[in-house]
Amino acid sequence: AQSVSQHNHHVILSEAASLELGCNYSYGGTVNLFWYVQYPGQHLQLLLKYFSGDPLVKGIKGFEAEFIKSKFSFNLRKPSVQWSDTAEYFCAVNKGSGNTGKLIFGQGTTLQVKP
Amino acid sequence: NAGVTQTPKFQVLKTGQSMTLQCAQDMNHEYMSWYRQDPGMGLRLIHYSVGAGITDQGEVPNGYNVSRSTTEDFPLRLLSAAPSQTSVYFCASLEANTGELFFGEGSRLTVL
Numbered sequence: 001a002q003s004v005s006q007h008n009h010h011v012i013l014s015e016a017a018s019l020e021l022g023c024n025y026s027y028g029g030t031v032n033l034f035w036y037v038q039y040p041g042q043h044l045q046l047l048l049k050y051f052s053g054d055p056l057v058k059g060i061k062g063f064e065a066e067f068i069k070s071k072f073s074f075n076l077r078k079p080s081v082q083w084s085d086t087a088e089y090f091c092a093v094n095k096g097s098g099n100t101g102k103l104i105f106g107q108g109t110t111l112q113v114k115p
Numbered sequence: 116n117a118g119v120t121q122t123p124k125f126q127v128l129k130t131g132q133s134m135t136l137q138c139a140q141d142m143n144h145e146y147m148s149w150y151r152q153d154p155g156m157g158l159r160l161i162h163y164s165v166g167a168g169i170t171d172q173g174e175v176p177n178g179y180n181v182s183r184s185t186t187e188d189f190p191l192r193l194l195s196a197a198p199s200q201t202s203v204y205f206c207a208s209l210e211a212n213t214g215e216l217f218f219g220e221g222s223r224l225t226v227l
Contacts, residue, residue, distance in 0.1 A: 004157075006157075009155070032214060034214075034216075036216075042220070043119075043205070043218040043219060043220045043221060044158075044205065044207075044216075044218040045218075046215045046216070049213075049214060049215070051214065090157060090158065092158075094214070100146070100165075100209075101146045101148060101163065101207070101209035101214075101216055102148070102160060102163060102173070103158075103160070103216060104160075104174075105150075105157035105158040105159070106157050107155055107156060107157045108155075108157050
């Protein structure tokens with residue numbers, strides 16, 4: 001079945017550690033890719049997105065992600081995490097070239113950053 | 116701007132009861148959708164609408180009805196609640212120019 005997979009379900013890091021969260025999808029063809037974040041008690045917010053162009057995209061709060069088409073991957077990275085990055089992170093894919101909003105989400109990764 | 120507003124935030128139902136989760140957005144977005152969030156399963160699309168009068172099914176539509184009589188409102192109806200519908204429900208609307216989904220704060224539903 002077509003899907004979005006996030007490899008890490010729960011990640012615990014100390015402040016200043018580097019972060020990489022994996023995301024793979026199984027759709028062929030054109031895709032739009034997203035990372036959303038859900039801070040404790042808050043609604044989902046967009047971190048970054050990739051539609052086309054430079055496969056390395058930068059988002060808010062120092063996050064970046066790299067689209068590797070050959071690997072069907074869109075991994076999220078941050079060089080140095082902060083306690084305030086504690087949240088749940090979701091990778092999502094929109095099939096096709098249009099902005100339909102019909103996102104398929106991964107299972108989510110809970111990030112806990114220890115001060 | 117209020118963005119996407121969902122009510123109620125919390126609800127407890129008994130099996131077989133019906134209820135409506137309300138969703139309203141003030142950003143004049145054409146596209147709106149409902150997701151449910153369950154532990155270990157991420158968010159799954161229930162129903163969506165590309166404009167007033169137009170709705171369609173997502174991944175997990177069974178047990179839910181929607182309608183879209185206005186651009187602003189997109190209510191989700193549970194006609195006969197089941198324990199399997201215990202979940203957190205999110206409404207979202209799409210900013211078409213940027214492709215960004217804006218989410219409401221969620222509605223936590225428990226069905227006993």
